[in-house]
Amino acid sequence: MTTTTNKTWRTICDSSDLVKDSGICALLADEAGNEEQIAIFHLPNSEEKIYAVGNYDPIGKANVLYRGIVGCIADEPVVASPLYKQHFSLKTGRCLQEEQSIAVYEIRIENEQVQVFY
Amino acid sequence: MNTDKQLLSKAKIVVVGNGMVGHHFVEEMAKNSDYQITVLSAESRLAYDRVHLSEYFGGKTAEDLAMTTPEHYDELGVTFKTNAKVTKIDKVAKCVTTESGATYHYDKLILATGSYPFVPPIPGKDQDHCLVYRTIDDLEDIANSAKVSKVGVVIGGGLLGLEAANAIKQLGLQTHVVEFAPQLMGVQIDGGGGRLLKSKIEELGVQVHTSKATNVIEKGDKCRYKLCFNDGSELETDLILFSAGIRPYDNLAREFDLAIGERGGIVVNNQCQTSDVDIYAIGECALWNNFIFGLVAPGYAMAKVAAKHIGGVTGTNGELAEFTGADMSTKLKLMGVEVGSIGDAHGKTEGSLTYTYENQPEGVYKKIVVSADKKTLLGAVLIGDTSDYDTLLQYMLNAIELPEAPEGLILPMAADKPTLGVDALPDTATICSCHNVTKGDIIAAIDCGAVDVGQVKSGTKAGSGCGGCAALVKSVADNEFEKRGLVVKKDICEHFAYSRRELFDIVSVEKIKTFDELLSSHGRGLGCEICKPVAASVLASVWNDYILKKPHLSLQDTNDTYLGNMQKDGTYSVVPRIAGGEITPDKLIVLGQVAKKYNLYTKITGGARVDLFGARVEQLPPIWKELIDAGFETGHAYGKSLRTVKSCVGSTWCRYGVQDSMSMAIDLEHRYKGLRAPHKIKFGVSGCTRECAEAQGKDIGIIATENGWNLFVGGNGGMKPRHGDLFATDLDDETLVKYIDRILMFYVQTGDRLQRTSVWLENLAGGLAYLQDVIMKDSLGITDALEEQMATIVGSYQCEWKTTLADPEALKRFQPFVNSDKGDSNIQFVTEREQIRPARDEEKIAVTIIDATEKEAVAEDA
Structure with missing residues (x-):
């Protein structure tokens, strides 16, 4: 387990681990042992191509968002919760149907490595 | 005019009679809250649906048939009294008195007293078990009599008589219909139609005796009574039901000097006023133009006219609402036999010509009556098949010019059978004749915001009478929606302007194999959780590829992706196929062993299979491996399949x-x-x-x-x-x-x-x-x-789990984290009735502890 205090770009996986137009899940852990699950989506046909958001569905109360179907609603890239189908913006984390939001993480692909800033 | 209206607006209205028409008047009048309405009904019940009376024997209750309730009248602010028979009208003091002596003042009086069944003056008609068919109370009498009877006779072979015959047949009696005329339903249909109707009804086990006049009812030899006919023949029966037509209930009007027709009926003008301008008569008690209308639709029309006249409602040019007669066309099912009658069914119009089609083997008879120039339809008779009724009725009501060969309208399999699109109908076309709703009314309802057929129906009442026009109402409304681009919206989502069916055609015709191809050629954007699974389903139906093949993977709902049903906590359930519910003991044992090993909640489903709940994504492949090794295959419980x-x-x-x-x-x-x-x-x-x-x-x-x-x-x-x-x-x-x-x-x-x-x-x-x-x-x-x-x-069937287990790439999807071997610590269970269930929020415990216990549990299992 990595133990650091400063936020920096950290490698999560190879870009070949990504699934086109779909999501995978990664576990982020800090030095205190606190863990966070993030959902990483690879949308090669969209503007940013890759997005990372919290994996916890605040409405369904389960860690499932990476298993949702991705797409767009009025040009906003979104993931639909696989539990109750609410849409969450992949850019802002805002829920389009209810007063809820999920965390958004900075993510990039460097030298075929997927990196998250945390 | 204005002062008049103001005076009237405080008026008291008394309605005598609460049948279907009286009730309709109340509903129409109550729209205007300026009036105090009082309803006096001689019956013990408020208005009920007499048109569907026979359904009382089919299991419907008085409540089912009720058209209103005391609560509804309270809501409308209507005062009502049941068992309140009016016995006196004082036209000068303007008040009515009931049997019990209660007096009610009126400014406007509405007589909606209806009619009573005519019982011909046959000696012996007044004995027990000689009944009529008119009210719910009558039906109860009939049911009681039927309990101690074996044979029943209906005297009268008209529309109501045949309904009554159906009713006693349903009660298990051997049933006869006796008709004075040479044919059944002589008012509505012609001789040819009557002949066919008779044979069809006899096929159903009801014996029909036409051209029989009953001289006397005597004590029977085998049954309770026997009918002696004028030709010397006899018919034994236990129960006699008279249905020989109706007579207007006009005695009140007669006694208190309102004008009465020669053969009965309260004379009314086009505004439904009687000879006293403050007294109106509507429905079957009213005689308009020397004619009594024995159907509900004209009664409703009269109720509307009277309500408008009292309320001072006029047309756009100030013209008074008028009753101008009514179309007596009718379509119904008698004992399962379809019967339709339109306009001049007998071809009485001078110079009229007829076309007839008869198919004896199939029991279908159709006739149309057209004008001498063959340009307009005057009438029609349909027996055994009334599918052409709506079209023919519109031709007749709207005087739409007939096609060159009018016979095509009734011939079966006429290749170029002219269909009358709803577009061809003028706005004045009556769509629902029970409630007199025109095409224009339906369009107006849509103008006022109705967005589906249901709202059109509740807004206009179209289709809520006999219901015969339901299909037509739907097509008129749908046609209107489509015209407005308010298309009965078939687009599946914002990414595809197509219905599922259209996408299916596109995929098969253009041989499209992937969602990306489909999206770039016919869609926009990135797709969504609606169009992707639809595309996946269509692609699977057309090409039947393995659904988790790379290009299809991202299209699937999570249930299809993980080949299991996601539960509320993110775990999945496992349902192997148990075809027909048949399973060997050995296989049943395997299910138990697997469930036990992975600590899965186990339940028998409604579909006769076994459902194993609480499997984490990473457990799905090992669980399925064991099941498949034991001979199971996927149950597709996760699929739209x-x-x-x-x-x-x-x-x-x-x-x-x-x-x-x-x-x-x-x-x-x-x-x-x-x-x-x-x-x-x-x-x-x-x-x-x-x-x-x-x-x-x-x-x-x-x-x-x-x-x-x-x-x-x-x-x-x-x-x-x-x-x-x-x-x-x-x-x-x-x-x-x-x-x-x-x-x-x-x-x-x-x-x-x-x-x-x-x-x-x-x-x-x-x-x-x-x-x-x-x-x-x-x-x-x-x-x-x-x-x-x-x-x-x-x-090309394949077990999706078998294919998945053989594909290392696909198995990667079942790892919960791409960068860790841990499991999801948020998934926790508690025990209930000796099995697991998902822990509720307040039952969940800190992460590290649960990790330890889980490891122990796994160790034990191993």
């Missing part, structure tokens, strides 16, 4: 079974497993008519008969239960499978997204008969293609 074929043991074990339903169920389940459809599909196969498999509640239901199988289509349980429609009878095995192949593939191709077969069938224009034509008569010429497509799918 065939779920189960429920069955009884049938003739193999059951004393009553007439066919081997078990083998049939297993064969069918294996044939159609894996087929992707608009929604899930369930089958049922019962080995005899006792129907233990509840097949009529399934999408495809099969019930064994002595001679083969009866096939039902479109049944459903769940949210909107529906019994399947009987599609075909006594099929052999081969034909049964052939028809199911065709039906399922037709559904797969044409069904809407998430549309079960029940709704699909209801929405097919032409309904069951159309489907039968497509499947059994090949009316679209597609059955070969449907069978071929099904054969391809059946031939």
Whole structure:
């Protein structure tokens, strides 16, 4: 387990681990042992191509968002919760149907490595 | 005029009689809150639906037939008294008095006293068990009498008489109809139609005696009574029901000096006023233009006119509302026989010409009466098949010019049968004659914001009378919606301006194999959780590729991606196929062992299988490996596809079974497993008519008969239960499978997204008969293609779990984290009734501790 205090770009996986137009899940852990699950989506046909958001569905109360179907609603890239189908913006984390939001993480692909800033 | 109106606006209105028409008047009048309305009814009940009275014997209760309730009248602010027979009208003091002596002042009095059944003056008519058919109380008398009777006779072969005959037949009596005239329903239909109607009714076990006048009712030899006819013949019976026409209830008006017609009826003018301008008469007690209207629609029209006249409501040019007569066309089902009569059914108009079509073997008779110049339709008679009624009625009511060969309107299989599009109808066309709703009224309702057929119906009341116009109301409304681009919106989502069916055609015709191709050629944006699974389903139905193949993977709902059903906590359930519910003890033991090893909550499903809950994504592959090694395969419980074929043991074990339903169920389940459809599909196969498999509640239901199988289509349980429609009878095995192949593939191709077969069938224009034509008569010429497509799918079946387990790339999806071997610490269980269930929020405990216990648990298992 990595133990650091400063936020920096950290490698999560190879870009070949990504699934086109779909999501995978990664576990982020800090030095205190606190863990966070993030959902990483690879949308090669969209503007940013890759997005990372919290994996916890605040409405369904389960860690499932990476298993949702991705797409767009009025040009906003979104993931639909696989539990109750609410849409969450992949850019802002805002829920389009209810007063809820999920965390958004900075993510990039460097030298075929997927990196998250945390 | 203004002062008049103000004075009137405080007026007291008293309505005498609370039948269907009296009630309609109350509803119309109560729209204007300036009036104090009092209803006085001699009956013990408030208004009820007399048109559907016979359904009282079919199990409907007085409450079902009720048209209003005390609460509803309270809401409208209407005062009402039941058992309050009015006995006196004081025209000078303007008040009425009831039997009990209560007096009510009126400014306007409405007589809606209706009619009573005419009983011909036959000696012996006043004995017990000599009854009439008019009120719910009459029906109770009939039911009581039927309990101690074996034979029943209805005197009168008109419309009501035949309904009454149906009623006593339903009560189990041997039934006769006696008619004075040489034919049945002489008012509505002609001799030819009457002849056919008679033979059809006799086929149903009711004996019809025409041209018989009853001289006397005497004590019977075998039965309670005997009817002695003028030709010397006799008929023995226990119960006699008179239905020889109606007479207006005009005695009150007669006694208090209102003008009365020669043969009865309260004379009214075009505003429904009697000879006293403050007294109105409406419905069957009123005589307009020397005519009594014995149908409900003209009564409703009179009620509206009277309410408008009292309320001072005029047309756009200040003209008074007027009753100008009514169309007496009628369409109904008598003992299951369809009968329709339009306009001048007898061809009495001078110079009129007729076209007649008769098909004796099938029991169909159709006649149209046209004007001398063959340009307009004057009338029609339809027996045995009234499918042309709506079109013919519109031709007649709107004087639409007839096609060159008018006979095409009634000839079957006329290739160029002229269909009258709703667009051709003028706005004045009456669509619902019970409530006098025109096409214009429907358009106005849509103008006012109605966005679906349901709202159009509740807004205009169209279709809520006899219901015969329901289909027409729908097509007029749909046509209007479409014109406004408010299209009965078929686009599946913002990314595709197509319905599922259209996408299906695009994919098959253009041989599209992936979602990306489909999106770039026919869609926009990135897609979404609606269009992606639809595309996945269509691609699977057309090409039947492995659904987790790379290009399809991202299209699937999570249930399809993980080949399990996601539960509320993010775990999955595991349902192996147990075809027909048949399972060996060894396999049952394996299920128990697997459930125990992985600590899964275990339950028997409604579809006769075993459901194992609480599997984490990473557990799914090892669980399925064990199941597949033991000979199981996926149950597709996660897919919009065939779920189960429920069955009884049938003739193999059951004393009553007439066919081997078990083998049939297993064969069918294996044939159609894996087929992707608009929604899930369930089958049922019962080995005899006792129907233990509840097949009529399934999408495809099969019930064994002595001679083969009866096939039902479109049944459903769940949210909107529906019994399947009987599609075909006594099929052999081969034909049964052939028809199911065709039906399922037709559904797969044409069904809407998430549309079960029940709704699909209801929405097919032409309904069951159309489907039968497509499947059994090949009316679209597609059955070969449907069978071929099904054969391809059946031939390319694969167990998705078996394929997945053999594909290391696919198995990567079942790792919870791409960068860790841990499991999801948020998934926690507690024990209840000796099994696990998901922990509620307040029951969850800190992460580190649960990790430790889990490891212990795993260690124990190992």
